[in-house]
Amino acid sequence: MAPHAVLREIGCPFELVRVDTAKGENRTPEYLALNPHHRVPTLIHGSRVMFESAAITLYLCENHPEAGLMPLPGEPGREVFLQWLFFFTNTLQEDLQHWWHADNYLDTEAAREEMKAVAERRLQRLFSQIDSGLAENGPHVLGARFSAADIFLVMLCRWTRAMAVPATDYPHLNRLIGIVTARPAWAAMMEAEGINWNGPLA
Ligand SMILES: N[C@@H](CCC(=O)N[C@@H](CS)C(=O)NCC(=O)O)C(=O)O
Numbered sequence: 001m002a003p004h005a006v007l008r009e010i011g012c013p014f015e016l017v018r019v020d021t022a023k024g025e026n027r028t029p030e031y032l033a034l035n036p037h038h039r040v041p042t043l044i045h046g047s048r049v050m051f052e053s054a055a056i057t058l059y060l061c062e063n064h065p066e067a068g069l070m071p072l073p074g075e076p077g078r079e080v081f082l083q084w085l086f087f088f089t090n091t092l093q094e095d096l097q098h099w100w101h102a103d104n105y106l107d108t109e110a111a112r113e114e115m116k117a118v119a120e121r122r123l124q125r126l127f128s129q130i131d132s133g134l135a136e137n138g139p140h141v142l143g144a145r146f147s148a149a150d151i152f153l154v155m156l157c158r159w160t161r162a163m164a165v166p167a168t169d170y171p172h173l174n175r176l177i178g179i180v181t182a183r184p185a186w187a188a189m190m191e192a193e194g195i196n197w198n199g200p201l202a
Contacts, residue, residue, distance in 0.1 A: 001155040001189060003041055003056040006148050008185035010064040016192060054089035057148050069148040077142045084141050084149045088156055092126055095119045096159045124165050127157075127173060134172035139179060146179070154180040161198055 007014045019025045019040050026038045035042040035051045042049065043056045045063075050056055061070040071077040098105065098119035102112035130153070134141075141149040154177050157167035167173045180186055181197070190196065 001158070001193065002053050002148070002152045003043060003060060004193065005151045005155075005183075005186050005189040006057050006060050006069060008188050009069055009148075009151070009183070010060060010067045012064060052089075054085050054152065057152060058085065061148050071142070071145075071147070077145060077147075080142055081147055081149055085152060088149070088152050092123075092130075092153075092156050093159075095122050095126065096156060099123065099163070100159065120163055123160065123163070127160070127165075127167055127170055131170035131172045134176060138172050139175055141176075150176060150180050151186070154186075158197060 004016065019031060019042075021040060025031060026035075026040055031042075032038060034044070034049050037051060039051060041053055041056065042051045043059070045059075050059065058070070061067070062072070065072055070081050096119075099116050102115045102119075106112050106115055137143045140146050141153060153173075157173060157177055160167045168177060181190075
């Protein structure tokens with residue numbers, strides 16, 4: 001979702017190729033040759049191939065500085081952008097993975113249930129901290145400036161929709177969700193993906 005929305009924000013031509021994980025299309029020899037970790041997404045740019053959505057997001061932003069989707073090296077806010085993008089992908093997204101995909105980590109149902117409960121508690125704390133940060137220095141992750149970090153965070157907010165306390169329950173996160181989802185690029189991405197905010201896909 002995030003690299004796709006970033007491509008639409010940039011407005012450059014691209015081809016979207018659906019890889020249906022439910023049908024195992026991410027485990028075909030052709031796909032594994034591109035991405036041996038059998039995960040989506042994968043970006044192909046000329047002869048270059050890369051995976052990891054945050055890395056792809058950063059790469060797209062730096063290849064299209066005219067889109068202004070992140071502070072470039074030397075610009076104010078660069079360190080804040082990097083800090084949050086990395087935090088979102090390696091801390092927030094990891095707890096979300098524990099909740100959605102506990103079967104990737106643990107064998108027994110009881111252990112998975114316990115992991116999900118712990119992940120949900122941790123996520124409530126993390127989202128609450130992020131919400132407080134947005135209260136002090138919002139409405140975006142970078143304050144007044146919209147960036148690809150907002151898109152990445154809102155993508156992860158959608159992953160909470162089936163939890164007891166979804167991200168939409170936090171007022172400042174909810175305001176950011178409203179800002180990002182009102183953007184034409186986000187709406188076009190959701191339509192092309194065939195998903196809505198409350199739909200089944202993560
Ligand atoms: N850290 C990776 C996570 C990607 C990821 O977990 N993708 C899931 C779908 S949301 C996937 O491809 N799962 C299929 C699998 O692991 O086999 C990223 O951000 O690109």
